[in-house]
Amino acid sequence: xxxxxxxxxxxxxxxxxxxxxxxxxxxxxxxxxxxxxxxxxxxxxxxxxxxxxxxxxxxxxxxxxxxxxxxxxxx
Amino acid sequence: xxxxxxxxxxxxxxxxxxxxxxxxxxxxxxxxxxxxxxxxxxxxxxxxxxxxxxxxxxxxxxxxxxxxxxxxxxxxxxxxxxxxxxxxxxxxxxxxxxxxxxxxxxxxxxxxxxxxxxxxxxxxxxxxxxxxxxxxxxxxxxxxxxxxxxxxxxxxxxxxxxxxxxxxxxxxxxxxxxxxxxxxxxxxxxxxxxxxxxxxxxxx
Numbered sequence: 001x002x003x004x005x006x007x008x009x010x011x012x013x014x015x016x017x018x019x020x021x022x023x024x025x026x027x028x029x030x031x032x033x034x035x036x037x038x039x040x041x042x043x044x045x046x047x048x049x050x051x052x053x054x055x056x057x058x059x060x061x062x063x064x065x066x067x068x069x070x071x072x073x074x075x
Numbered sequence: 076x077x078x079x080x081x082x083x084x085x086x087x088x089x090x091x092x093x094x095x096x097x098x099x100x101x102x103x104x105x106x107x108x109x110x111x112x113x114x115x116x117x118x119x120x121x122x123x124x125x126x127x128x129x130x131x132x133x134x135x136x137x138x139x140x141x142x143x144x145x146x147x148x149x150x151x152x153x154x155x156x157x158x159x160x161x162x163x164x165x166x167x168x169x170x171x172x173x174x175x176x177x178x179x180x181x182x183x184x185x186x187x188x189x190x191x192x193x194x195x196x197x198x199x200x201x202x203x204x205x206x207x208x209x210x211x212x213x214x215x216x217x218x219x220x221x222x223x224x225x226x227x228x229x230x231x232x233x234x235x236x237x238x239x240x241x242x243x244x245x246x247x248x249x250x251x252x253x254x255x256x257x258x259x260x261x262x263x264x265x266x267x268x269x270x271x272x273x274x275x276x277x278x279x
Contacts, residue, residue, distance in 0.1 A: 074244060
C-alpha cells in the first residue's frame, strides 16, 4: 500500500510517496514529516476519496494521504 | 551627465585602523601622516560598484589595504548608452522569457492546488466553487462559514440567514503559495483546529 505526503508550496504541492512495505521509504517520509512539524507545519490525514480528514500529531505509515500546511499567520 | 567620469584615489584614504563597516555606513575618516580628515566622497558602496586600478571594494573588504595618500587610479562607470541596440533587444527577450516561465509555473501550481482543494470538497461545494468562486462549510465548532477565492480577508462567518456577520483573515505564512493552497490550509484548519485559527486570525 502506498501513502502520499503532500506539502503545500509555491509549486502547488510537492508529493513524497512511500510504500508501507518498504521500511526505508517509510522512514524517509516520517523524517520529512517530523522535520516539517518542527518548522510549525500542521498535518492533516485525508483519504484519497476525500470523505474523511483529521488533524494528526504523529506520522501514520498507513495513511493514504497526509497534507502538510505551513503555519498560519493573521492577515 | 557624461557617460564616463573619473575621480581620483587621492580622495580616498585608508589605513589599517579604518574599518570597512564605518566606511560602508558613513564617509570614511582618514588618518594619514598624523592628519585626520573626513572624506565626503569615499564610501565602500561607491567603491564596490567600480573597478579601481589599485584597489577594489573586495580587496578592501578582505585586506584593509593601506593606500598612500596621493596615489591615483582611474575609475570609469558604464552607462545605458554603452549598450548596443542588439544587446538591449537580447536583454528584453531574456526578461520576457523569465516572465513567461514564471507565469507558466504559476499556472501549473494553480492547477495542482485546485485539484487538491477539490479533492477535499463534496460535490455541492465543488459546484459552488466553480459557479461562484466560494464554498460553504461548517467549522469545527459548528459555525457556518464561507471561503471565497483569495487568500486574505476571504473567509466569512455566516448567520442563520446566510448573511455575513464577521470576516476572518489568516493564511499560511509561506510566501508564493497560490490562492487555492491558502484555501486548503484555511479549510482544513477551520474544520479541525479552529481554536488555533482564531488565535492568529484577524476578525472584523
